Amino acid sequence: MLNIKNLEAKVDNKSILNGLNLDIKPGEVHAIMGPNGSGKSTLANVLSGKNGYETRGEIKFNGENLSELSTEERAQKGIFLAFQYPLEIPGVNTNVFLRTSLNSIRKARNEKELDTLSFLKIVKEKSSELGIDEKFLSRQLNVGFSGGEKKKNEILQMKILQPKLSILDETDSGLDIDALRIVADGVNSYKNKENAFLIITHYQRLLDYIKPDFIHVLSKGKIVKTGNAELGVELEKTGYANFI
Amino acid sequence: MKTEDLKNSQEYKYGFTTDVENIRSPKGLNEETIKFISNIKKEPKWMLDWRLKAYNRLKVLKEPDWQKPKYPKINYQDLYYYSAPKSASENPKSLDEIDPKILETYKKLGIPLDEQKRLNGIAVDAVFDSVSVATTFKDELTKKGIIFCSISEAIQKHPDLVKKYLGSVIPLSDHYFATLNSAVFTDGSFVYIPPNTRCPMELSTYFRINASETGQFERTLIIADKGSYVSYLEGCTAPMRDENQLHAANVELVALDDAEIKYSTVQNWYPGDENGVGGIYNFVTKRGACRGKNSKISWTQVETGSAITWKYPSCILQGDNSVGEFYSIAITNNHQKADTGTKMIHLGKNTKSKIISKGISAGKADNMYRGLVEIKNKASNSRNYTQCDSLLMGNKCGAHTIPYIKNNNSTSTIEHEATTTKINEDQLYYCNQRGLDQEEAVSLIVNGFCKEVLQQLPMEFAVEAQKLVAISLEGSVG
Numbered sequence: 001m002l003n004i005k006n007l008e009a010k011v012d013n014k015s016i017l018n019g020l021n022l023d024i025k026p027g028e029v030h031a032i033m034g035p036n037g038s039g040k041s042t043l044a045n046v047l048s049g050k051n052g053y054e055t056r057g058e059i060k061f062n063g064e065n066l067s068e069l070s071t072e073e074r075a076q077k078g079i080f081l082a083f084q085y086p087l088e089i090p091g092v093n094t095n096v097f098l099r100t101s102l103n104s105i106r107k108a109r110n111e112k113e114l115d116t117l118s119f120l121k122i123v124k125e126k127s128s129e130l131g132i133d134e135k136f137l138s139r140q141l142n143v144g145f146s147g148g149e150k151k152k153n154e155i156l157q158m159k160i161l162q163p164k165l166s167i168l169d170e171t172d173s174g175l176d177i178d179a180l181r182i183v184a185d186g187v188n189s190y191k192n193k194e195n196a197f198l199i200i201t202h203y204q205r206l207l208d209y210i211k212p213d214f215i216h217v218l219s220k221g222k223i224v225k226t227g228n229a230e231l232g233v234e235l236e237k238t239g240y241a242n243f244i
Numbered sequence: 245m246k247t248e249d250l251k252n253s254q255e256y257k258y259g260f261t262t263d264v265e266n267i268r269s270p271k272g273l274n275e276e277t278i279k280f281i282s283n284i285k286k287e288p289k290w291m292l293d294w295r296l297k298a299y300n301r302l303k304v305l306k307e308p309d310w311q312k313p314k315y316p317k318i319n320y321q322d323l324y325y326y327s328a329p330k331s332a333s334e335n336p337k338s339l340d341e342i343d344p345k346i347l348e349t350y351k352k353l354g355i356p357l358d359e360q361k362r363l364n365g366i367a368v369d370a371v372f373d374s375v376s377v378a379t380t381f382k383d384e385l386t387k388k389g390i391i392f393c394s395i396s397e398a399i400q401k402h403p404d405l406v407k408k409y410l411g412s413v414i415p416l417s418d419h420y421f422a423t424l425n426s427a428v429f430t431d432g433s434f435v436y437i438p439p440n441t442r443c444p445m446e447l448s449t450y451f452r453i454n455a456s457e458t459g460q461f462e463r464t465l466i467i468a469d470k471g472s473y474v475s476y477l478e479g480c481t482a483p484m485r486d487e488n489q490l491h492a493a494n495v496e497l498v499a500l501d502d503a504e505i506k507y508s509t510v511q512n513w514y515p516g517d518e519n520g521v522g523g524i525y526n527f528v529t530k531r532g533a534c535r536g537k538n539s540k541i542s543w544t545q546v547e548t549g550s551a552i553t554w555k556y557p558s559c560i561l562q563g564d565n566s567v568g569e570f571y572s573i574a575i576t577n578n579h580q581k582a583d584t585g586t587k588m589i590h591l592g593k594n595t596k597s598k599i600i601s602k603g604i605s606a607g608k609a610d611n612m613y614r615g616l617v618e619i620k621n622k623a624s625n626s627r628n629y630t631q632c633d634s635l636l637m638g639n640k641c642g643a644h645t646i647p648y649i650k651n652n653n654s655t656s657t658i659e660h661e662a663t664t665t666k667i668n669e670d671q672l673y674y675c676n677q678r679g680l681d682q683e684e685a686v687s688l689i690v691n692g693f694c695k696e697v698l699q700q701l702p703m704e705f706a707v708e709a710q711k712l713v714a715i716s717l718e719g720s721v722g
Contacts, residue, residue, distance in 0.1 A: 049677075071676035072681050089671055089689055092692035100688060101675075101680060
């Protein structure tokens, strides 16, 4: 599904990713761990097409060259990024945002746009699965939301937009144990043979709930070690020092 | 300048002209022109005298120059002050008698005047250059005693009301443009709502400038008698021309005891091209008097057009417990300039005013909020709340806020809040990541920014206004 070859990325002439290779197949869950400043969030941003990065190398998503696509085209093709710091958009109702978003994606896929009623049906279903109060959806997007609510909102969006590849950028940071469980349940209930996950995290704790197929250690813009779920437990004990 | 214009005007879809034969006054500003206007409108002598008094006053007044947007000197002798389609000068009695070209024009503008396709629940007065060409739903309103007609008709049929209220809110000698309007005003709407009557539908005037080298000087007078209510909406468009055209209107509102007037404007005059050539000078005086106790006047404006917008819809809160409100969205793009805001003058006790202003600036445009809140010494226990938010898009535009605050009563309070923000790249990125393209994203964020004001518009127009907000900013990011 995703094939990254020799990816380099620079910001203001500073190299952040230095020849990163990664292959993700449908149905797989990959976790990326690594110390601060190793390039984890840059990877998420480059994959989703954020402006401001100078990149080299190749990223293919289902055979298509990603670097030629705009951010919204990538989203429409099924790449979803759960933001580390979800943005507040004052005056815009969460429901309205979600519907606009879903319909933009449906339109790009030549699917019929949803009317308010059928949309609300989907939202109702997905939010009750996540145990999210519906009142929350009539509030302004992320405005005055607690850290946990913002992250839950990201997972809800994921479940509604049904992406092929979901990138979770430190979705676990700042969550209490209950919120963490909701986020993990959201991921586990969405996971199937057709879609894949790239989970960026600092801590093993999220991986206690979402079992990864692979764990990669990122250091200085490169993957320096790849292993299975055991690697996370080891990292928790020993730290990154052995790998960088 | 006919049909080709339509094709070329992707951005400003109202930029076409209608080819009709016109009757014009001779060029220039003088007594002869004023007599011409008064004569063609078959006005009584008192009206002509009033106009001439204004004209004499005008001779000693100077154009104000304290505003931020500067403009080249207007040659008032080089303008036409009256232009009307020839067919309209014979006072068409019914829609069948209106020039089909004019009906077609309003149809293109989305304002159908014919009986079958009338806008639901909205009565429209259509003003084409200097004359009112049609007023819909008249009979239905007449049954309730509501008068909704052109000001020219009101001068002839309801002289007592006109004499009593015309110039009672904006005096003859108020300031240059208001006085100019008093001398040469051509048409506009007149509304009278009788006591204890709730106007059953939205009243609306649609102003269209068509002829070239012509100024539009419309005059609107709305009177809400005791215990009555009316909601009124005006819309405006003009063809694309490379000259600047002057629009200097006067709008007077009078609310008596327990009456309420809600006045909404969606202004979409031609803004000029992306290099700042052409466009309307929108120099307008709008003022409402809350004359009676417990009366209320609420102004809502969505200003997206014009090369220069220069206006301050104001409330004079005379009656005790009266309420004044001002909700504004002013959008400037390319080379557009706006100097707009309000005046809230508190005279009565327990008077309240609220100002919500949203300024959006893009391209090389300049956007200014200028507002006066004045609480006079007898206005005990009065309150004002002001919130001015500015949104900047790009690096070449400007936003300015100048509040004038005068409180002469120690029991009264004034609150002022202001914010200036730049449209946030990260917000756009977040929207893009959710599949929205740049324009959808800008439209969503800007409409969110304007929400408090958009909510004030009558339902039928809120949707249109939202689209207009998005269109006005097309191409301004990225």
